[in-house]
Amino acid sequence: MTTSIVVFVVSAALIAGALWGIYGSLTKKTEGFLVALAGGALLVSALLELINPALENNSVYITLAVVFIGATTFTGLDYLVKKKWGNNSGGGLLAAITLDGIPENLALGVALIGAGPLSVAALSGSILLSNLPEAAGGAKEMSENHSKKKVLLLWIATAAILAMAALVGHFLLSDVKQEYLNYIKSFAGGAVVASLALEVFPKSFKKDKYWTGIATTIGLILALFLNSLGE
Known part of the structure; x- marks a missing residue:
């Protein structure tokens, strides 16, 4: 039951964010602030939850190579998305959420096995914190160039x-060796780093200028607090 609730809440954050971005009132400054907030949370997620466990327990060289592969894969897909939808379509954020979200959510599902309430709160809270504003910003931009209904269905999917x-x-992955799960998370970490550099922070600064630094720090502090609950 706990697993179903957490999965529902984390996934619903994407839909809620998309609805907010498409039909709600979201100024450019607010959008930039929220995206930077998500970026700060993702910094913590990438380093502490995704990459660091592999560095501590797996081969350092293989881990770093997988991180690089994750970043390269995201960069390539982001390029293709922009070629199809344009630089300001919001498709880049959708690619970011999907590419780093799949391995991240795989790891979330495994981590929920036997996890205590505080660990569950830390894991799901960090992902929710990044999903909601990213979805709002991405869906808003996509709806400016595509049908609102089509964009909403895409985010629901x-x-x-x-x-x-x-x-x-x-x-299905509860019996997989932790070593391999760590590499899956490292791939996600690399994708997150690339998405921050290519999509999140440039987009936020363009819309909200120097408040981006404050928003990023707030997101980082919130994610660090959630992470400390799971220790």
């Missing part, structure tokens, strides 16, 4: 895919 990834991780 993305939420369903990520929910499925978490359930697969929980029920």
Whole structure:
């Protein structure tokens, strides 16, 4: 039951964010602030939750290579998305959420096995904190160039895919060696780093200028607090 609730909440954050971005009132400054807030949370997630466990327990060289592969893969897909939808379509954020979200949610599903309440809160809270504003910003930009209904359905489909990834991780990967799970998370970490550099922070600074630094720090502090609950 706990797993189903967490998966629902984390996935629903994408849909709620998309609804807010498409139909709600979201100024450019607010959008930039929220995206930077998500970026700060993702910094913590990438380093502490995704990459660091592999550095501590797996081969350092293989881990760093997998991180690089994750970043390269995201960069390539981001380029293709922009070629199809344009630089300001919001598709880059959708690619970011999907590419780093699938391995991230696989890991979330595995981590929920036998996890205590505080660990569950830390894991799901960090992902929710980044999903909501990213979805709002990405959906808003996509709706400016595409049908609102089509954009909403696309984000709902993305939420369903990520929910499925978490359930697969929980029920089918419970017996997979931790070493391999760490590499999956490292790939996600590399994708997150690339998405921050290419999509999140440039987009936020363009819309909200120097408040980006404050928002990023707030997101980082919130994610660090959630992470400390799980220790």
